[in-house]
Amino acid sequence: xxxxxxxxxxxxxxxxxxxxxxxxxxxxxxxxxxxxxxxxxxxxxxxxxxxxxxxxxxxxxxxxxxxxxxxxxxxxxxxxxxxxxxxxxxxxxxxxxxxxxxxxxxxxxxxxxxxxxxxxxxxxxxxxxxxxxxxxxxxxxxxxxxxxxxxxxxxxxxxxxxxxxxxxxxxxxxxxxxxxxxxxxxxxxxxxxxxxxxxxxxxxxxxxxxxxxxxxxxxxxxxxxxxxxxxxxxxxxxxxxxxxxxxxxxxxxxxxxxxxxxxxxxxxxxxxxxxxxxxxxxxxxxxxxxxxxxxxxxxxxxxxxxxxxxxxxxxxxxxxxxxxxxxxxxxxxxxxxxxxxxxxxxxxxxxxxxxxxxxxxxxxxxxxxxxxxxxxxxxxxxxxxxxxxxxxxxxxxxxxxxxxxxxxxxxxxxxxxxxxxxxxxxxxxxxxxxxxxxxxxxxxxxxxxxxxxxxxxxxxxxxxxxxxxxxxxxxxxxxxxxxxxxxxxxxxxxxxxxxxxxxxxxxxxxxxxxxxxxxxxxxxxxxxxxxxxxxxxxxxxxxxxxxxxxxxxxxxxxxxxxxxxxxxxxxxxxxxxxxxxxxxxxxxxxxxxxxxxxxxxxxxxxxxxxxxxxxxxxxxxxxxxxxxxxxxxxxxxxxxxxxxxxxxxxxxxxxxxxxxxxxxxxxxxxxxxxxxxxxxxxxxxxxxxxxxxxxxxxxxxxxxxxxxxxxxxxxxxxxxxxxxxxxxxxxxx
Numbered sequence: 001x002x003x004x005x006x007x008x009x010x011x012x013x014x015x016x017x018x019x020x021x022x023x024x025x026x027x028x029x030x031x032x033x034x035x036x037x038x039x040x041x042x043x044x045x046x047x048x049x050x051x052x053x054x055x056x057x058x059x060x061x062x063x064x065x066x067x068x069x070x071x072x073x074x075x076x077x078x079x080x081x082x083x084x085x086x087x088x089x090x091x092x093x094x095x096x097x098x099x100x101x102x103x104x105x106x107x108x109x110x111x112x113x114x115x116x117x118x119x120x121x122x123x124x125x126x127x128x129x130x131x132x133x134x135x136x137x138x139x140x141x142x143x144x145x146x147x148x149x150x151x152x153x154x155x156x157x158x159x160x161x162x163x164x165x166x167x168x169x170x171x172x173x174x175x176x177x178x179x180x181x182x183x184x185x186x187x188x189x190x191x192x193x194x195x196x197x198x199x200x201x202x203x204x205x206x207x208x209x210x211x212x213x214x215x216x217x218x219x220x221x222x223x224x225x226x227x228x229x230x231x232x233x234x235x236x237x238x239x240x241x242x243x244x245x246x247x248x249x250x251x252x253x254x255x256x257x258x259x260x261x262x263x264x265x266x267x268x269x270x271x272x273x274x275x276x277x278x279x280x281x282x283x284x285x286x287x288x289x290x291x292x293x294x295x296x297x298x299x300x301x302x303x304x305x306x307x308x309x310x311x312x313x314x315x316x317x318x319x320x321x322x323x324x325x326x327x328x329x330x331x332x333x334x335x336x337x338x339x340x341x342x343x344x345x346x347x348x349x350x351x352x353x354x355x356x357x358x359x360x361x362x363x364x365x366x367x368x369x370x371x372x373x374x375x376x377x378x379x380x381x382x383x384x385x386x387x388x389x390x391x392x393x394x395x396x397x398x399x400x401x402x403x404x405x406x407x408x409x410x411x412x413x414x415x416x417x418x419x420x421x422x423x424x425x426x427x428x429x430x431x432x433x434x435x436x437x438x439x440x441x442x443x444x445x446x447x448x449x450x451x452x453x454x455x456x457x458x459x460x461x462x463x464x465x466x467x468x469x470x471x472x473x474x475x476x477x478x479x480x481x482x483x484x485x486x487x488x489x490x491x492x493x494x495x496x497x498x499x500x501x502x503x504x505x506x507x508x509x510x511x512x513x514x515x516x517x518x519x520x521x522x523x524x525x526x527x528x529x530x531x532x533x534x535x536x537x538x539x540x541x542x543x544x545x546x547x548x549x550x551x552x553x554x555x556x557x558x559x560x561x562x563x564x565x566x567x568x569x570x571x572x573x574x575x576x577x578x579x580x581x582x583x584x585x586x587x588x589x590x591x592x593x594x595x596x597x598x599x600x601x602x603x604x605x606x607x608x609x610x611x612x613x614x615x616x617x618x619x620x621x622x623x624x625x626x627x628x629x630x631x632x633x634x635x636x637x638x639x640x641x642x643x644x645x646x647x648x649x650x651x652x653x654x655x656x657x658x659x660x661x662x663x664x665x666x667x668x669x670x671x672x673x674x675x676x677x678x679x680x681x682x683x684x685x686x687x688x689x690x691x692x693x694x695x696x697x698x699x700x701x702x703x704x705x706x707x708x709x710x711x712x713x714x715x716x717x718x719x720x721x722x723x724x725x726x727x728x729x730x731x732x733x
Contacts, residue, residue: 015052016110018117019043021297023142023286026052027119029108033082034075034123034132037171040144041232042288074171074255076121076134077103077148086251087201087259090132090150090166095159101125103132115140129154129273130161141300144170144284152271160270167245167261168282172234174254177224180291181216181246182544187532187565189213189513190544197221197256202248205263209431209467209483211241213514217548218285219246220294221258228622229290229665236260237298237548239518240280242487258284265470265481280519291547292666295620299550302521303617307498309505309525313552313616314345314391315605316585318460321560323589325352325359327373331591333384338590340388342598343605346585347385348393348460353378355405361428365401365408367446382454393458394450398443399490400464401432407442413474414439416467416482426465433482435489436475444496451501461494461524463510487519494523507555516545526553526583533559533587534566535578536651536719539632542582543622551636552616556582558601560589570719572597572682576604577647577721581615581634584608596682603681611645614638621646621666628660630718637666641703642728644673648713649721661710664726667703671728675699675711678723700729 014030026039026047039055047055072082077089081100093099103123110119117138124131131153137145146168152161179202184191195202204219206212222233236258238244243263250256260282269277283301287293302308317339323331327349336347351357353374355366363370369377382392401408401415403422408415408430416431417423423430433439450456470482477485494506508520509528516527527549530541538556545554558579562569579585586601593601618636621644625631630652637644646664667673699711706726716722 015047015049016108016119017047017052018110018119018136018138020117020138020140021142023138023144025136025138025144026055027108027136028073029105029121031105033073034077034103034105034134035108035119035121035136036073036075040170040234040284041173041286074169074257076136076146076169077123077132078169079103085253086255086257087167087169087247087249088165089169091164092162093164094128094154094161099128099161101128101130103130113137124153128161129158139301141297141304142286143297143301144286146170146282146284147279149276149278150271151276152273154273156273158273160272162267163269163271163277164264164266165245165261166277166279167247167259168236168238168279169257169259170234170236170284172221172248172256172258174256175223176221176232176234176256178222178226179248180220180222180226181218182547183214183216186213186511186514187530188537188541189530190217190541192544197248197250199250199252204246206244207263208514209242209470209486210463210510211244211515211517211520212466213512215514215516216246217516217544218294218298219248219258219260220291221248221256222290227290227624228292229624231290233287233291233294234258235285235294237283237518238262238280239283239522240487241490241515241517241520242483262484265483268481268484283518292620292622295547298548299620302518302550302553307522307525309552312609312612313583315343315608316346316348316393316555316557316583317344317590318348318350318557318585318587320350321564321587321589322591323352325357327352329374329381332381335590336381336385336388336390338593338598339586340390342586342590342601343609344586345390346393346458347390348395348458349378349381350395350460351397351462353394362402362404364397364429365405365432367396367398367443367450369450378454391457392454393460394454394456395460395462396447397462397464398447398493399432399434399486400429402429404428411439415473416471416486417469417473418471419473419479421469423469426468429465431465431467431470431486433472433475433486434493435477435482435485436472440489440493443493447493447497448500451497451504456504458505458507460507460509460528463515465511491519491523494520498523513541513545516548518548521549521553526555528555529582532563532565533557534563534568535570535575536568536649537566538578539634539649539651543632543634546620550616551582551620554582555585556580557585557587558604559587560592572600573680573684574649574719574721576600576682577680577723578649580604580608580611580723581636581647583616584612600682607678607681614643614645618644619666621664623663623665625660627656628654630654631715633662635664635666635724641666641668641671644726646724646726647721648716648724650716650718652718659712659715662713662724663708663710664706667707667726668728669702669704669707671703671730672700673703673706673726673728675701675706676725676727677713678725680721680723
């Protein structure tokens with residue numbers, strides 16, 4: 001706690017501070033407004049109350065209303081009633097009457113919980129009959145988490161209070177000038193986009209009932225020209241899988257903010273007297289060293305979570321590309337035999353094992369093993385898979401249903417949509433109302449029985465369409481908006497399965513990367529990044545998603561030579577190299593591979609097992625290559641800087657002759673490293689490559705030289721790449 005100031009409410013110190021991992025957050029809790037963040041950034045050391053009051057951020061936040069007796073403050077819930085001209089922290093009304101809230105601070109306390117600095121606060125507006133409680137946490141990794149709980153304190157006969165918007169808003173300094181977020185579509189997710197933050201609002205909304213392939217992932221605002229490793233950056237992410245809003249705003253006082261929150265439909269949250277609503281967690285991250293610093297904080301936080309995988313991530317085979325809906329014991333047993341020889345550790349059966357599901361027009365929702373395809377059930381195949389040393393995964397799409405299914409015919413009222421009409425179909429399917437009590441019980445029973453019967457280790461949990469017309473058709477909330485209920489019910493379904501089967505792993509797959517967020521990842525262990533497995537596209541997609549998630553949580557598979565989404569054809573070596581960086585797997589018809597390809601896959605599996613302890617625990621490093629367009633350089637550095645693994649991928653030609661030096665990043669400047677080019681299976685090295693391997697392997701350079709001067713290496717041709725291993729000399733490998 002900082003030094004007290006005299007201009008405070010009785011019993012409340014004016015300044016509080018949260019400090020963790022080089023990040024400092026200073027809060028004004030002197031009232032009468034709710035706590036206000038007056039500084040969020042690099043740790044400044046211990047401050048007196050006088051110094052806290054003079055922080056530049058504080059001045060920037062209150063300047064502009066020169067005629068006001070008390071300037072408006074960007075508190076944790078600023079409102080128009082106190083003169084705040086920007087995005088409000090709460091919007092709503094009671095029975096259609098205007099309700100501009102003005103919360104007076106009642107309590108602000110700082111404590112330490114699980115090694116985190118926690119500031120809890122409570123404010124009330126007696127005229128609006130509302131109470132707002134908030135929790136601001138600075139994790140040991142320097143991530144700033146925030147959520148709020150709004151309660152109606154009205155008399156029992158009062159109308160309900162309808163909540164329209166209740167976002168988290170974090171302040172930015174005036175010199176944060178550029179916005180970076182992500183966009184995209186199916187098969188081409190995580191596309192970075194950048195623009196200046198002018199006066200006004202940069203607004204991104206997802207109204208899909210799921211996170212969406214065009215999710216911003218992390219909305220970041222930083223100093224002009226910030227990059228992967230340079231510049232100050234402030235970012236925000238919303239841990240929520242339903243409709244959502246991200247914004248960055250600068251008002252004409254130069255005050256700026258970033259924010260995130262749910263998009264609520266009219267009538268979706270109506271608080272009767274005594275009722276409350278709690279927002280999802282919003283995650284803020286600050287870095288003085290570019291986007292990689294943001295990612296490092298988020299990755300460390302995720303790796304500390306109780307449900308984070310503690311065992312080596314198994315190499316997976318998913319059979320979708322090999323068989324589609326044409327499943328049989330003989331066909332899948334053949335694939336399992338080859339997979340076992342290669343070194344695959346997890347075998348996943350995809351869509352088509354249940355009900356009448358011989359194509360995508362029927363059977364979805366009938367979660368019973370098809371007696372036509374599997375007359376003896378899945379047991380014989382599962383036994384065969386386990387006899388080969390692999391664990392077993394199974395595909396589900398619990399939130400979806402075909403109208404041509406037994407469950408939809410028996411319970412058409414379980415389908416989401418306005419009563420009296422049916423939403424437009426997508427992929428011949430509709431959305432099942434998971435929050436309907438009977439539908440929830442049905443799904444829990446069917447999934448639970450199958451997981452128990454076959455000791456399922458892994459669920460590929462898919463979600464292949466947007467939620468159109470999200471209205472409850474029946475049940476206790478018939479006619480009401482459904483996105484929030486659907487999202488929370490899905491979380492509860494996953495959580496209940498985990499409680500019953502603690503070792504079960506779940507992948508968040510949503511027609512590729514359309515549900516990548518920290519809300520669903522409270523209940524899942526990895527995401528499927530994209531249905532596009534073209535290695536050139538995957539370099540960008542995985543690097544984008546890795547802004548939020550560590551590599552061990554991002555599915556990264558080797559596919560067939562010709563990409564099914566782009567039509568391009570790539571050498572096996574490039575496909576293996578790109579798939580190395582993530583949670584590795586295979587998405588290929590192994591029965592169609594040659595002996596040489598299987599040998600290369602087996603060598604790759606050994607390479608995966610050699611390097612995955614580093615890849616799945618180290619710090620992500622993304623290196624810009626000025627003057628070398630069409631190349632990507634990225635890698636992972638061990639937390640103790642003892643080793644690093646980098647990939648240099650070339651996707652196009654350069655307008656210049658010559659090759660810029662290979663300059664790495666993230667190493668210990670004073671340490672000596674041996675730089676080793678690692679041969680990727682299937683690479684087919686030329687004579688020049690062999691000479692380079694011989695020359696480069698002997699290099700012993702300091703981290704400072706490798707990062708600042710670099711060393712000249714042979715640049716791969718377009719659609720090729722090279723793999724580099726740095727080993728600290730006091731840690732031979």
